[in-house]
Amino acid sequence: xxxxxxxxxxxxxxxxxxxxxxxxxxxxxxxxxxxxxxxxxxxxxxxxxxxxxxxxxxxxxxxxxxxxxxxxxxxxxxxxxxxxxxxxxxxxxxxxxxxxxxxxxxxxxxxxxxxxxxxxxxxxxxxxxxxxxxxxxxxxxxxxxxxxxxxxxxxxxxxxxxxxxxxxxxxxxxxxxxxxxxxxxxxxxxxxxxxxxxxxxxxxxxxxxxxxxxxxxxxxxxxxxxxxxxxxxxxxxxxxxxxxxxxxxxxxxxxxxxxxxxxxxxxxxxxxxxxxxxxxxxxxxxxxxxxxxxxxxxxxxxxxxxxxxxxxxxxxxxxxxxxxxxxxxxxxxxxxxxxxxxxxxxxxxxxxxxxxxxxxxxxxxx
Ligand code: GDP
Ligand code: ZN
Numbered sequence: 001x002x003x004x005x006x007x008x009x010x011x012x013x014x015x016x017x018x019x020x021x022x023x024x025x026x027x028x029x030x031x032x033x034x035x036x037x038x039x040x041x042x043x044x045x046x047x048x049x050x051x052x053x054x055x056x057x058x059x060x061x062x063x064x065x066x067x068x069x070x071x072x073x074x075x076x077x078x079x080x081x082x083x084x085x086x087x088x089x090x091x092x093x094x095x096x097x098x099x100x101x102x103x104x105x106x107x108x109x110x111x112x113x114x115x116x117x118x119x120x121x122x123x124x125x126x127x128x129x130x131x132x133x134x135x136x137x138x139x140x141x142x143x144x145x146x147x148x149x150x151x152x153x154x155x156x157x158x159x160x161x162x163x164x165x166x167x168x169x170x171x172x173x174x175x176x177x178x179x180x181x182x183x184x185x186x187x188x189x190x191x192x193x194x195x196x197x198x199x200x201x202x203x204x205x206x207x208x209x210x211x212x213x214x215x216x217x218x219x220x221x222x223x224x225x226x227x228x229x230x231x232x233x234x235x236x237x238x239x240x241x242x243x244x245x246x247x248x249x250x251x252x253x254x255x256x257x258x259x260x261x262x263x264x265x266x267x268x269x270x271x272x273x274x275x276x277x278x279x280x281x282x283x284x285x286x287x288x289x290x291x292x293x294x295x296x297x298x299x300x301x302x303x304x305x306x307x308x309x310x311x312x313x314x315x316x317x318x319x320x321x322x323x324x325x326x327x328x329x330x331x332x333x334x335x336x337x338x339x340x341x342x343x344x345x346x347x348x349x350x351x352x353x354x355x356x357x358x359x360x361x362x363x364x365x366x
Pocket of ligand 1: 160184185186209211214215
């Protein structure tokens with residue numbers, strides 16, 4: 001059985017310093033570092049030196065968090081505390097993130113939802129079954145840059161084109177200094193060129209339009225995930241633990257892969273498309289009286305006033321509104337899908353948690 005070391009999880013001197021700095025004030029309790037591999041509703045799976053733990057975020061931390069973005073997410077390094085003889089595990093601190101992928105939370109507010117933390121590299125994946133578009137490359141590079149992660153462009157499905165080298169050159173021209181690789185996850189062609197990025201302790205996430213082969217690539221790169229050690233594995237042995245899909249996978253060959261459903265859906269240009277094409281109208285809409293103005297019959301609507309004053313075309317406004325509604329509908333659908341997935345995960349996480357608590361009580365109790 002392979003135990004996971006902190007090094008394999010990406011722990012380094014920098015994290016050790018950050019950990020010491022954060023935990024120095026809390027001298028009363030023994031704190032242990034760990035990395036979050038799965039998150040659901042304030043219950044987390046965390047890999048530590050002592051194996052995988054199911055942990056809750058401490059009430060104190062929830063209280064202190066000013067928004068969802070300050071609570072732990074997949075990829076975070078955290079400080080854990082084993083309370084009352086190990087019966088409960090709490091996340092006391094989240095170490096400051098080096099990088100983070102976030103998107104606007106559902107609804108029209110400005111709250112950010114962090115999808116993944118401490119991603120070192122991002123594979124921006126495209127499929128060569130479609131012409132590679134310089135504009136798409138640009139947009140994904142912007143997303144990567146915003147996160148702080150280093151981008152690498154991967155052109156998958158090279159088996160579908162006669163001349164992958166030509167496509168590669170074209171993409172390289174658009175990518176500037178960002179490295180570009182053509183691969184085929186089906187044929188297993190040139191996948192070795194990606195290994196250089198998956199060195200020990202480095203965390204990679206995949207981004208790109210749906211259907212380009214991100215899942216296929218993850219499966220290829222992961223081969224077989226490292227089994228969790230410690231507490232949770234005991235449940236496997238008893239056949240009572242339901243396996244939960246981990247969102248951060250430690251590769252036996254080195255490197256870690258983050259694959260959260262949220263990352264897959266991070267197609268920011270859908271939202272950007274509206275702002276780019278209708279920049280002028282968005283600027284006008286910014287001075288509507290209500291922030292969630294639908295520009296229909298609300299009082300103080302700046303868009304309507306501009307149309308009435310002949311400052312902008314009614315037709316253009318109409319298509320702006322139409323696009324915006326489509327986008328909202330898409331976001332709603334995305335949220336619903338996310339909720340179904342969350343519910344599924346929640347059930348199995350809570351079941352495992354209950355079983356673990358029962359067992360601990362039985363072992364320690366009588
Ligand atoms: P995702 O949406 O980006 O996760 O894409 P998937 O991994 O689900 O793949 C989408 C489709 O592309 C599936 O039908 C895959 O079998 C196919 N696919 C993935 N990789 C390759 C490849 O290298 N070559 C070919 N020809 N098809 C691929
Ligand atoms: Zn308005």
